[in-house]
Amino acid sequence: MQPSESPHRTPAAATMRSTPDTSDVEGLTVGEVSARLGVTVRALHHWDEVGLARPSLRTAAGYRLYTAGDLERLHRIVVYREIGLGLDRIQAVLDDSATDVPGALRAQRAQVAERIDRLQQLSAGLDRMIDAHERGLLLTVEQQAAIFGPQWNPDWPAQARRRYGDTTQWQQYAERSASRSPEEWQAVTEAMADLDRALGDAMDAGVTPGSPEADQLVERHREIFASYFPLTRQMQVCLGRTFETDPGFAAHYDGIRTGLAAWFRRIVDASARTHGIDPETAAWQ
Known part of the structure; x- marks a missing residue:
C-alpha cells in the first residue's frame, strides 16, 4: 500500500494537491488511464467522486492526472471488481487494515461458486x-x-x-x-x-x-x-x-x-x- 493511501489519512489529506505548472509533472490523463485499464471515463470519475480512486495530481486547468501509485490502486480495483466485489467492499479491502482480505476473497469465491452452479442449471434448462x-x-x-x-x-x-x-x-x-x-x-x-x-x-x-x-x-x-x-x-x-x-x-x-x-x-x-x-x-x- 502506498503511504498516500494510508487507511488513517484524514479527508483533508485525501484531497488531491494542485500544481500550477504541469510541465514537469509525470501523469496520465483520465482518457489515457481509461485506455490502459479498459475502464470507462465515467467509471473513473465515479470512483474519484466516491473517494475510491482519486488521482493525486491536477493540472493548472483542473484536469485530473494519475501517478504510477494511482495506477497500481486502479489496477487492484479493476481486479477486485472483475471477481465481483462491490465498490464498498473493494474500498474496505484496500483501505481498512482490519479487513480480513483472504476471508473476503473466500466469501466471494463461495458466492461465485453458487452463481456458477446456478448458471450450469440454467444452461441445462436451456x-x-x-x-x-x-x-x-x-x-x-x-x-x-x-x-x-x-x-x-x-x-x-x-x-x-x-x-x-x-x-x-x-x-x-x-x-x-x-x-x-x-x-x-x-x-x-x-x-x-x-x-x-x-x-x-x-x-x-x-x-x-x-x-x-x-x-x-x-x-x-x-x-x-x-x-x-x-x-x-x-x-x-x-x-x-x-x-x-x-x-x-x-x-x-x-x-x-x-x-x-x-x-x-x-x-x-x-x-x-x-x-x-x-x-x-x-x-x-
Whole structure:
C-alpha cells in the first residue's frame, strides 16, 4: 500500500494537491488511464467522486492526472471488481487494515461458486428447452412406448412439429414438455385414459349433451388437455370437430365405444352454447 493511501489519512489529506505548472509533472490523463485499464471515463470519475480512486495530481486547468501509485490502486480495483466485489467492499479491502482480505476473497469465491452452479442449471434448462422446441417430447423411444402404449408412433412428435411448430400452442407444449418428467407424463396419460373411460361409460349410461354430467366431462377434458397447452372453449369446439372427422382421432374414440367421437363432439358443442359460443362459427382462438 502506498503511504498516500494510508487507511488513517484524514479527508483533508485525501484531497488531491494542485500544481500550477504541469510541465514537469509525470501523469496520465483520465482518457489515457481509461485506455490502459479498459475502464470507462465515467467509471473513473465515479470512483474519484466516491473517494475510491482519486488521482493525486491536477493540472493548472483542473484536469485530473494519475501517478504510477494511482495506477497500481486502479489496477487492484479493476481486479477486485472483475471477481465481483462491490465498490464498498473493494474500498474496505484496500483501505481498512482490519479487513480480513483472504476471508473476503473466500466469501466471494463461495458466492461465485453458487452463481456458477446456478448458471450450469440454467444452461441445462436451456438445453432442455431447445430440445423440447425441436423434438416436442424429451423421452426415449422406450419411455414413449412404456408410457403411451404399443400403438404410439415415436414419429408423431416430429410430424406435429413440422405441422404446428410455428404456432403458439406448440411453443406452450414445448415449454411444458421441457420441465416434465417421465413420471409426470405417465400421470397425464393415465388421467386422459381415465377420462376416455368415463366418456364411454357416460355415453353408455345415456348422459345427454348439455346436462350437468356432460358439462362436467367437458370441463374435465379442458383441464387435462391444459397439460399440453391452454385450451379455450372455442379451441375445444374445434378439437371436438377434429376428433369426429379425422380418421386417426375418430378411430381412437370409436375404439373405446362405437360412436364416441360423434357423441364427444355433441357434448362439447352443447357446453359451448351455454357459454355463448356458436359451434358452427367457433375458431381456433
